[in-house]
Amino acid sequence: MNWFTIKNIDTIDSPALVIYKERVHDNIRLLKEMVHGNVSRLRPHVKTNKITEVCSMMMDAGITKFKCATIAEAEMLAMIEAPDVLLSYQPVGPKAIRLAALVEKYPATKFAAVVDNIHVAEMLSQLFAEKKSSLNVYIDLNTGMNRTGISPEHATQLFEAMHLLPGLKVVGLHGYDGQIRDTDVELRKQHTERGFSKVLILAAAIEAVSKQPATIIAGGSPTFPIYADRNDVECSPGTFVFWDWGYKHGMPDEPFDYAALVITRIISVVDEHTITTDLGHKSVAAENPFPRVHFLNAPEAEPVSQSEEHLVARVPDASKYKIGDVLYGVPVHICPTVALYERAVVIENNIAVTEWKVIARDRKINT
Template sequence: MPDTPFLAVDTARLDRNLATVAERVRAAGLDLRPHAKTHKCAEIAARQIDSGATGLTVATIGEAEAFAAASPGRADLFIAYPLWVTPGKGARLRALAERAALRVAVDSAAGARQLAAELHDTGVTVLVEVDSGQHRTGVAPAAAGEIAAAAAELGLEVIGVFTFPGHGYGLGDARRTAAEQEVTALTEAAESLRDNGIEPRVRSGGSTPTIAFAEAGVLTEVRPGVYPFNDAQQVELGSGDFADVALTAVSTVVHRTGSRVVVDAGSKVIGADRPAWVTGFGRLLDHPRARIVGLSEHHAVIEFGDDAPAQSIPDPGSVLRVVPNHVCTAVNLVDDLIAEYPDGSTQRWPVIARGANS
């Protein structure tokens, strides 16, 4: 075993998660275009394609470059955020378009002008982003047709609309409500495109918390990211449980005082994300009642509770598996994932898009 801390992938759980979601999406009559910003790893991308994914979603041009370079064939990539295309970014996108089928996003006429100035003759296709309730990027659904028409007049091929129901990350009915608002927004946006003479062949949405509610009809594809690994957020949301967690930070107990222990995996390994609705800085895979109550750069403080049997509290030298709150940020902190196979063998999987933030 490598020195702790490190991020380990249980390949049996990983493959089960990939198969489960692929079958669910296929049964719903949808295309699966998973978001590779979660794993940033060529080995996992290949497994997703092999399980039926039609292509990959990425967050940045840098991620697209990494996966295009790693693809054994012509990659099919969607950069799912509105880009402000400078000449430098335009040159990178033109080079990408020669090696991959490339989709990009717009949510303003000004952004479409920037895009068209660099990419109008490259075969790159365009989706208009609409805001379905997260209130981050995206145009109001009723205005999607206006943006699409502006892009088309500039020589861009507009093929549809997309949204991200990120406000589904919440307790109670947040997941279902966000999925319903996604359908409403995409329905209105699609009609807006049709009113402007553009058929929205692609109507893209979905996230790991909301795909349980996705149905064919308005949606044509979904773009979940976290599902290969799952994380503490998914466990607490109810969109997964500990048996579905495939990535953990393997760490060593370095200190114990009563029911409180400290491990050698801090924010520089598991990330520092802690939404207000989660119950700690992460969870323990094999100790569901324990909570991470303190986090520094290289250590996590874990409270087992005063009522925990003394023999259940690990002593220094014990190895614990920490489930990060947000697996995407944890993966971006390491150079390699340690893949653990059912026969006990291991393999290093490079995180090829680590730090590809532009």
């Protein structure tokens, strides 16, 4: 029997997201081994899994710090009393008010947010000072991705201004270098260290002013192995917990295994070389070009078109397939795929045993 085969597959409607619990455990164990067991250096990003039970598995493994991208993800973590939660998304408009409400509602969790400009810092300062509260903040740095963040060369002035604001405490620096995806490990290391050198210079300048050590949070799944060898960085990979085709083949040096798949059924045999499954845009992340999914038990099936509820694939010989056959697919990108499902089916010892709600796919849980 293949590792992914589900004995009671007839009990699972398709399309479905399935999570192999033993493999999630293994990926968490591998993550800890890569930082030599020093879990204080881990701050996993939960945007991949969005599931309370998966985050609880990480907490059971001794991980106490987390990163998230949405208020719902932050609340999900607070609901299980995660001790330390960073919202790595600058809170603007109602998000800031919702974050302040979380701080008040969940005192067992220490929240923080990222900031990359003085206007947001001043808004947060006023909001938290009026509540006679305080928020830890990290300066968000642009280390080459050109998505958010301030250039490290210009961040000292921002720190000096934020350092004086009531209601805020600047505790460190945050940098995400998601643009670095070299398959060659040595090239990936060179590109990572080139950008990170500017962060270290900035950290030294900030520490000279504040007289306090600055916590540095850096990287994601592609650059995690490089930061894992440093003792001065909190690492924040996220995809590791489920892994996907894109990282498995783009980062072959990383040891993680697939722990989440999508299952689909053949619903039509169109002609001698064409089959159709029920894996549409609504069931697997569609932002990548074809193929967006690879089938473990039908590697010869080549996806060629897709609509909301259908995926059409070309095969050498369609007579080898029949309507109702189950295909087990590895998404090229697992993170947005997870967000397409309300629930995930949990597999243990090749048997579907329960379901976990993908609770943080919602934009709002309670707050």
